[in-house]
Amino acid sequence: METRRSTGEELPKPAARRLQRPSWNDSRLVAGVLLVLVATIGGAAALRHYDSSIEVLQATRPLVPGQQLHDSDLRPVKVRIDRASSTYLGADEALPKGEVLREVRTGELVPRSAVGSGAAVHSKAVAVPVDSGQVATLVKGSVVDLWVSRKKTGETGRDAYDAPDRLLQRAVVARVPSAGGGFSVASDSGAVHVLVPDENIAEVLGAINQGAKVDLVPAAGSPLKGS
Template sequence: MPVATSTVPGTSPPSVAPRTARRLQRPGWRDLRLVVGVLLVLLSVAGGTRLVSSLDDTTPVYAAARDLLPGQPVGEDDLVTVPVRMGQQLGHYVDGSAPIQPGTYLVRPVGEGELVPATALGTAREALDKTVGVPVDSVAARSLATGTVVDVWVSRRDGEAVGEAYLEPELLLAGAVVDTVPAETTGLGAGLGRTAVQVVVPADEVGTVIAAVDQEARITLVPSPRDTSGSGR
């Protein structure tokens, strides 16, 4: 039921203040939701940029253009560059952005299409030299170590003598390098008999050294005067 209003004669009705509509205010930088939204957008853009850049993060590495054999020289025509993504493993392979230096040789076989390991390339001597087991006195072997430069002396058997006799020693090979010395030369029982020391021998001298070993000549490895790595001095 409507409520009646009365007015006093001679007076005007009371005025009513008009209502004002609330308007939406534009959010400012202090609005937390706006700040969080902007940060999310920035993080999303940064993540996408990083993803795209990582897709192009490749490094050229050399691969064999054909089957490569040990002992052969390596040139640009023998290799192709392949873009790869390997991370920490990249250092194990030959950098495809650097030119191959003259005088580079294969020291191990690499198949066609195979990435070229850094250990597969070396100098002509590293590629052509061979490792030969040389029996030497166990006591003398104690003074040797990997990398020791030695002169190989040989005393050949005297075929005209009765019993076990040897001729005067002669220099068989100068400047050979010891590759491996058996561990038992310093263990229990060391000094009994002879032990095989692995010596790096130039390719053109391999036959001579093997012949001396097969003829049961007495072989002595003498550390070079310019090398003291195995003598402990």
């Protein structure tokens, strides 16, 4: 068999190619950067398009029937709720004229239906003298049941009272006395102001004026001081 003899000549070696840094002249690099930019811009546009959140107003303190709204009572918050703009007061709108028609607790969104003409408020704030110990836990917006113990008639000497009778259920506290205020029937500066429906005002005032003992019992779930 014939074999090839070495001639002493070396076979050609392939030349090594140096890796080059990509430059802006590289069309592939430019195309990749453009694709990233397009994806980023498109994603941001899609998020803006599908972001249904709007700013509405939230109560920063309890709102009670009969009071007027002020900027300090409210703050804007972003929400994602169907038909929120038609249901709640918008943050980009002027505050509506009128008065609060129903209780709105701290942190709740303010419904448009909760503000309107004062003629629609059918309750009045009545000064109720109570023991100072009862006031310690009450705040504006507390919800209470009003109980009275009427004086017994015909009794001599020491005052005697009938069994307690509940006159009001789930009444809203409109104002509580400041620290150090008194609690006398003669002066309402230290009394708790409770919103009483118009049809019950005469009965509540009659009990107070006749010297009945009045107790305000917080209802279940009522806002209280420190809670």
